[in-house]
Every structure is written in C-alpha cells, then in structure tokens.
Amino acid sequence: MxxxxxxxxxxxxxxxxxxxxxxxxxxxxxxxxxxxxxxxxxxxxxxxxxxxxxxxxxxxxxGMVECHVHLSGTGDPQYEREYLRTKRDMYNLIALDNAQKHLVSGFTCVRDAGSYKGIVSSLKRILNKGIFAGPRLVGSETGIWQWGDSEAFGPQALIDFDREVSVIQAGVDNVKYAVRDQKKLGADFIKTATTGGVLHGMESQVSFVLWTDEELVAIREEAHRLGMHVGCHAHGNDGIQAAVRAGFNTIEHGTFIAEETAKMMVEKGTYLIPTRSAIVCLASSSIHKQMPPEVQTKITECYNKAKENHQIALEKGVKIAIGTDAATPGNFHGNTGLEIKLMVDDIGMTPVQAMQAATIEGARAIWLDDxxxxxxxxxxxxxxxxxxxxxxxxxxxxxxxxxxxxxxxxxxxxxxxxxxxxxxxxxxxxx
Ligand SMILES: [Zn+2]
Missing domain, CATH: 2.30.40.10 (Urease, subunit C, domain 1)
Incomplete structure (x- = not known):
C-alpha cells in the first residue's frame, strides 16, 4: 500500500x-x-x-440503500406555498442538505426518483469529487411522464412550472427520444409512471393507465440498452400490471397490488418499493387536514388498502426494497429508518428481512449489487x-x-x- x-x-x-x-x-x-x-x-x-x-x-x-426520495423537495406539508417562495437556485442547496440528512441516518446510497432538471446529476458530481460529505447518488433526472396522467392542482404558477420542467411524451419514437434525453441530462435510471398519484387530481382509484404497452416496452428496451434500469410509479393494479408486463425493474408504491399481480412480480423478479412512510405521513391527522378534499378521499382509500396489499405481496414472495418517497407532505428526509421499522411493525417482515431489504435487496433493485x-x-x-x-x-x-x-x-x-x-x-x- x-x-x-x-x-x-x-x-x-x-x-x-x-x-x-x-x-x-x-x-x-x-x-x-x-x-x-x-x-x-x-x-x-x-x-x-x-x-x-x-x-x-x-x-x-x-451502508444502507434508500431507493426512493425527491432531493429537491423538503416535505413541507404546504408544498405549493413552498414552491412559490423558493428561488430556483435554492434547490441545489436544499438537495445537498437533504442528501446529508440521509447520510447521517446511515444511508450511504440514495436513489432520487425525480427532481428538477440537473439538480441531482450536478450534486452527484460534487459529492463524487469529495467536495461535500454525502451519499452515493443514483438519479433519474426529471423522469418521463404521459399526457393526462397526473392532473396538477393549482396554483396556476405551479402548474405552469410543472409543465415547464416535466418531460411529457407519447408514441414509441418519442419515448425512446425521451429516454436518451434523460441519459444526456445525467440520469442513471429511468423513472416513469403508469398511474396518477395520490396528490394529483382525476381518478380516485389511481387506476388510469394512458401509456400503451408498445410505449412501455420501448421505454424499457431503450433504457436497458443504455444500461439503465426502469423504476415505475404505480398505485392502481392495472398500472402495476402494465409496468410488470413491460419488464420494468421496480414498482414504486404498489398500493392496490392484487394477488395475481404479486405472482407476476415474483415470476419476473420485479421489485416492490412500498414507500409506506409517504402514505403514513399523509394519513396522519395533522397532514391529512391540510390536503384538498379530493386528495383527502384518495389518502383514506390508499392508506386502508396499502398495508393489507403489501402484506400479501410479502407473503407471496415479492422482492422488496426500502424507499420512503421523502419530500411528500410531512415525509421529511433522514427518516428512512422509520420505513424499515414500518416494514416490521406493519407489513410483517422479520428484522433480518427488513435489514436485508435496506441493504442487499436495495442494491439489487437498483443494479448496484456488484x-x-x-x-x-x-x-x-x-x-x-x-x-x-x-x-x-x-x-x-x-x-x-x-x-x-x-x-x-x-x-x-x-x-x-x-x-x-x-x-x-x-x-x-x-x-
Ligand atoms: Zn416519489
């Protein structure tokens, strides 16, 4: 030496x-x-x-692996107000602070599942150079979304901003273009969604799927060809199935996962990242009462179903990794230990299984187990x-x-x- x-x-x-x-x-x-x-x-x-x-x-x-956060958000329950009061360049430092919160809580690898353009890939280079302390970052850049997928609530300035920063594509060639564009921006993996979200408008069962199977397969083929895995936000069962059918690697949230879908995931080796912290925080009374009425209804539906469905997924043998979705309302960065504990207390993992989910399974889910x-x-x-x-x-x-x-x-x-x-x-x- x-x-x-x-x-x-x-x-x-x-x-x-x-x-x-x-x-x-x-x-x-x-x-x-x-x-x-x-x-x-x-x-x-x-x-x-x-x-x-x-x-x-x-x-x-x-070192533990946190598979789903949004580093440019803080978890402020009044997130619309926070967006309106935050200057764009401030997000770079907010992301650094959040990344360090994960590091001190034992997570040496953090996967960002969508932040504003350039923030995570820039922070990753700063951390890799050893300029600041921080975890190993794996980022998806902005992610690829579909028209009509996630109707945003106001205020208008936030809707306009979302449209400006989101990559929204349709058609096989367009989604391939979008995958390459994400790679060019600095993405390590592709994040997409086959259903709406709990915090968005539209359908209450979060089951609407707009992508065609051809588009989803094109995303996966192009991502894999470029050495990137695909993570897919999906709450409703139809959306989860579409993502599994297309050969995506991880299902994020998986709220309404049905037993037959769990079996498909076992066969295909698809990982589930339950992000239980997100729904537990949203359902807590102090956060719940701050949400718009349509969202309150969805939170209640999702909270009641997620626990039982994730228990079934575990029983059926679906592979599970740990991720919090930190930055959703009330879900602050640096609390991923709680997600591990929730896997034991609510979902039925043994402490050994939960610690495997937080280490080797997380590494496998995001293709870093070598x-x-x-x-x-x-x-x-x-x-x-x-x-x-x-x-x-x-x-x-x-x-x-x-x-x-x-x-x-x-x-x-x-x-x-x-x-x-x-x-x-x-x-x-x-x-
Ligand atoms: Zn998320």
Whole structure:
C-alpha cells in the first residue's frame, strides 16, 4: 500500500446481508474506497499506519440503500406555498442538505426518483469529487411522464412550472427520444409512471393507465440498452400490471397490488418499493387536514388498502426494497429508518428481512449489487457501525445517534447524527 492509511474496523459483529445472519468478531480492512479483506479478528496483517476503529461489541452493517426520495423537495406539508417562495437556485442547496440528512441516518446510497432538471446529476458530481460529505447518488433526472396522467392542482404558477420542467411524451419514437434525453441530462435510471398519484387530481382509484404497452416496452428496451434500469410509479393494479408486463425493474408504491399481480412480480423478479412512510405521513391527522378534499378521499382509500396489499405481496414472495418517497407532505428526509421499522411493525417482515431489504435487496433493485449492499472483499467500503444491534431491536435503526461511524467509499463521513467529513485543505508548500 502507498502512503494512504488503511482503515481497519476491528472485531465487530458483522451483518452478512446475503445469508441474513451476524458473524461475530470479524475485522474488515479497507484500502482507498474498497473492502480488501474480511476475516477473523486476529488474522489480518497489521500495518504501522493503520487507522483502527475498535468495533468490539458493536454491530457492523453494510451502508444502507434508500431507493426512493425527491432531493429537491423538503416535505413541507404546504408544498405549493413552498414552491412559490423558493428561488430556483435554492434547490441545489436544499438537495445537498437533504442528501446529508440521509447520510447521517446511515444511508450511504440514495436513489432520487425525480427532481428538477440537473439538480441531482450536478450534486452527484460534487459529492463524487469529495467536495461535500454525502451519499452515493443514483438519479433519474426529471423522469418521463404521459399526457393526462397526473392532473396538477393549482396554483396556476405551479402548474405552469410543472409543465415547464416535466418531460411529457407519447408514441414509441418519442419515448425512446425521451429516454436518451434523460441519459444526456445525467440520469442513471429511468423513472416513469403508469398511474396518477395520490396528490394529483382525476381518478380516485389511481387506476388510469394512458401509456400503451408498445410505449412501455420501448421505454424499457431503450433504457436497458443504455444500461439503465426502469423504476415505475404505480398505485392502481392495472398500472402495476402494465409496468410488470413491460419488464420494468421496480414498482414504486404498489398500493392496490392484487394477488395475481404479486405472482407476476415474483415470476419476473420485479421489485416492490412500498414507500409506506409517504402514505403514513399523509394519513396522519395533522397532514391529512391540510390536503384538498379530493386528495383527502384518495389518502383514506390508499392508506386502508396499502398495508393489507403489501402484506400479501410479502407473503407471496415479492422482492422488496426500502424507499420512503421523502419530500411528500410531512415525509421529511433522514427518516428512512422509520420505513424499515414500518416494514416490521406493519407489513410483517422479520428484522433480518427488513435489514436485508435496506441493504442487499436495495442494491439489487437498483443494479448496484456488484458494488454495494454487503460487506465482502471487492465491494465498495460503505459501512455503518452501530452501538445497539437493530437485528435484536429494530427501533435501533431509527436513531442516527446509534451510529458511531457512517463510512462511504472508505471515508468516515458522519457519526452520532453529525457530518464528520469536510473536503481537505490544500496546503501551500513554500521552498
Ligand atoms: Zn416519489
């Protein structure tokens, strides 16, 4: 090894996210940004310059993966007012702040499922350069939408703004163009939607599908050809089925997923990202009463159905990854630990299943499992060290103060709820 100091995480109880068990007293050796050795605590070859973190008695997790957020939004329940009062350039800093909130809460990889043009791909480059502490970002840029899909509520200025920033396409050639355009903007994956949303107008069952199968297949073919997976917002069952039929990789929300659709997803290997936090926040009385009446009705429908349908999806064996949809009303960034806990408390996962969903399953869902999601030789060094073991008590995953070290790319980026990394000072050398 050159002048670089190795990072050694010594004698921790290491979570094997692939097998779903804890291996006690293992040591992890990191060189640069990579895990180069995992093994019995005494048997690694020490070097003088090793930077050693004593993890005895602590639980060592792979850095967690948050699969669905919107970094340019804050979660303010009065989001229309917030949009009107926010200058465009402010969103860049709002996105940085939100990304850091995910990092300190143990999420070293964050997938953005749609923000204003350019914000996430720019922030990703800043974070990759090590200018600020932040998670590994996977972004979809603006996403591709369809005419008539999501009628927006007023005020008019917001509707106009939405139209200006949304890519709305129809027809096979047009959607292929849109996929390439997203790639050109800096997208890592394609986000689209086969149904309306809870916060939009129109149909109450969120079941309306406007895309044709030909358009959906064209999106998937073009995205896959360019090395991008496809994530699809879908609440109604028809929309979920259309997305699964087309070979999309992840279903976001999946509120009205029917049993036969769950079976299709198992056969196709499609992931479900339930974003339970979004509907739980919307249904809480303080947020619910602030929504327009049409939306209140939809929230109640979705809240009642989502829990039972997601339980069925889990029982049927649908693969599930963790995502909150942070930035929806009352759903603030940095609370993804709560989504993991909701998977245990409401949906019926064991703590081990929930932690697998937050690590290796998240990595698989977004096509990054060759790099992250487990603690193995050759993977990137994204690691979280916890005082209390969340596999024994899942509520330990909710509290960032429980994490003594949040490590991304081999650098200690945060700990105890605070950022610990700042870009290095460049020293002037005088002769
Ligand atoms: Zn979303």
């Amino acid at each position: 050159s002048e670089e100091t190795r990072l050694v995480i010594k004698s921790g109880n290491v979570f094997d996210s692939i097998e779903g068990k804890i291996n006690e007293n293992l040591t992890i050796v990191v060189e640069n940004n990579e895990i180069v050795w995992v093994g019995d605590e005494g048997s690694f070859e020490k070097e003088e310059t090793d930077n050693i973190i004593d993890a005895a008695g602590k639980t060592v997790l792979p 790099k992250i999601g487990s603690l193995e030789k050759g993977k990137l060094a994204d690691i979280v060290i916890c005082d209390k073991n969340p596999l024994e008590d899942i509520s330990a995953i909710v509290d960032p103060l429980n994490f003594s070290h949040v490590i991304k790319d081999g650098k200690v980026m945060a700990g105890r709820g605070r950022i610990a990394y700042f870009s290095p000072l460049q020293k002037i050398k005088l002769d």
